[in-house]
Ligand SMILES: O=C(O)COP(=O)(O)O
């Protein structure tokens with residue numbers, strides 16, 4: 001973890017990395033629609049709130065959890081097939097009802113204006129993450145998007161290391177902002193201080209998840225990052 005002296009530097013942080021689903025955007029309506037298009041053959045239909053509950057650990061885990069909640073058995077091959085169908089369906093309609101959380105663009109814009117480099121690190125498949133980020137206009141701010149595909153999923157720190165490398169930034173000069181325990185674990189494993197959003201998809205209070213800061217709205221990011229600096 002960063003030494004206080006290093007964080008006291010005026011230009012700290014040099015980079016901020018963001019989780020996508022449940023942090024910058026609410027993508028649950030489109031994900032629920034893709035799940036329903038995939039699992040209709042099993043008579044399964046979920047709403048956005050249920051999708052939020054099952055998200056965070058990637059597409060395969062999402063399908064596995066939805067099937068388990070409906071007492072549908074799936075062996076490895078079936079799960080692989082259904083995950084591939086889900087990814088295809090989601091990729092076909094990646095962003096019809098997804099929205100950026102209130103204040104997120106202002107926060108990104110302010111960081112960009114301060115020359116802070118910005119990345120997205122998500123367990124969403126890479127091609128879909130790229131399309132969603134572009135469709136919602138976040139590509140105006142975000143320098144690099146690392147999604148699922150080339151690296152292990154969070155809580156493994158590998159995708160966060162990939163972001164840091166792409167931004168040419170050391171871990172002790174960066175902050176990670178997410179919404180779930182998996183984000184806290186990945187961030188700390190990569191050596192980053194972690195801020196968690198209370199308005200995301202975590203099942204319980206994020207204050208209990210061991211993060212270094214918590215925001216209840218994007219307008220609180222500045223203060224949360226400033227508190228880390230003097231930590
Ligand atoms: O796809 C998921 O399960 C969650 O995606 P996230 O990492 O952007 O929250």
Ligand SMILES: [Mg+2]
Pocket residue numbers: 019020021022023056178179180200201
């Ligand atoms: Mg998330």
